[in-house]
Amino acid sequence: MRLTPLQLFVAFSRISLTAFGQLIPIARHALVVRLQWFTDAEFAEHLAIGQMLPGPNMVNVSAALGDRHAGWLGAAAAVSGMILPPTLVAIAIASTLYAFAQDPRVAGALSGMAAAACGLVLATALKLARGSIKRIVGVAIMLAIFVAVAILRLPLGVVLLVALPLTLWAHGALRKLT
C-alpha cells in the first residue's frame, strides 16, 4: 500500500493536534496500532535514528515515512502535518493572550501558566530519568551535562561535542552489535 501526500498530511495533522506533551506515545499508538503503517520494531528503529539525527525526533520519523510512501512530496506533506496545524494553534493562543496583555488578570494568568509549565517540565525530566537512565554512568553523564548547561551556561554545541561521543561510547552504542 502506498499512501498519498494528502493521507500523510491528514494523519500527521491528527497526531500533532491531539498530542499534548506526550507526542511519542500518541504517534506510536496512531502509527503502529490504529493505522498499522509501522510495526512496533520499525517504529522503535525509526525513532532511535530520528533521535540521533538533528531536528525534532518525531518530525524526522514523519519525514522518513512520508518519503517512503510518496517521495519528497510525501515527506513535505507529513512534516507539514506535524508542524503547520500546531504552529497556527500556538500563534492563535499567543495572539489572543497578548491582545489582552494590559489586563492585569491576563498578565497574572501568563505568570501562573509559566509556573505550571515549569513544574511540568521538571516532572518530565524526572520521568525521563526514571525511564531511560539505568546505569550509574548515565547518571554521571546526566549530572555533568546539567551542570555545564544550567549552571555554567556553556554553549550547547560545545557541550554536545564532548557529551555525545562520550555517552554513545559509555553505553556501548559504538560497538559492533548484532
Add this chain to the structure above:
Amino acid sequence: MNLALEIAGVAFVLSMLAVGGAIAIVPELFRIAVENRAWLSAAEFNELFAISQAAPGPSVMILALVGWKVAGPLAGAMAISAFVVPSSVIAVLTFRKLKRSFSPARAKAVQMALGPISCALVASSGVLIARNLEGGILAWGIGAGAALVAALTRAHPLLPLAAGAAVGAALL
C-alpha cells in the same frame, strides 16, 4: 527583515544541535535570545514557553512563538521552517541510505545513550524557567503543584496549565 533572518539562522543552528528531543534546545534558545541578544526579557521567554506547552504537537512551537513575538508572523514562520526543513531533508537522505542497517540492539543502545542528554537538557530548561518566575512564593507553589500532579497522576497536561493560569489570574 534582518532580524527575522537572524532568528531563522539561530533556529537552523539550534535544529542541528537538537539531538534527543526538541525541548532540549530550550536552554540554548534562552541563552541566545535572552542572555546574549536580548531579543526578549526572561519573563517574556517564560510566557512564550508556557504558551508553547499549552499548544499541541512537537515541542518546537517555542521557536515559532519567539520569532513571532520578536519580529512578527513572517519571522515566526521563518524560524519554525528553519528549524524543521533542513533537518527533515537530512532525515530523508539518511533514512534512504540506512535502510535496514540499524539493528534493534543498536537502536536500544542509542536510545539509552541519548537518555542522559535529553534528561539533563529538559531539567536545565525547567531550572532556567524556574529562576525567572514572576510571582514569588505563589508561583513556586503553582510550579510545585503542577510538578506533583504531572509526576503522580495521569492528568492531561492542559489541566495543570489551566489551573496555573486560573490561580495566576486571580492572585498574581
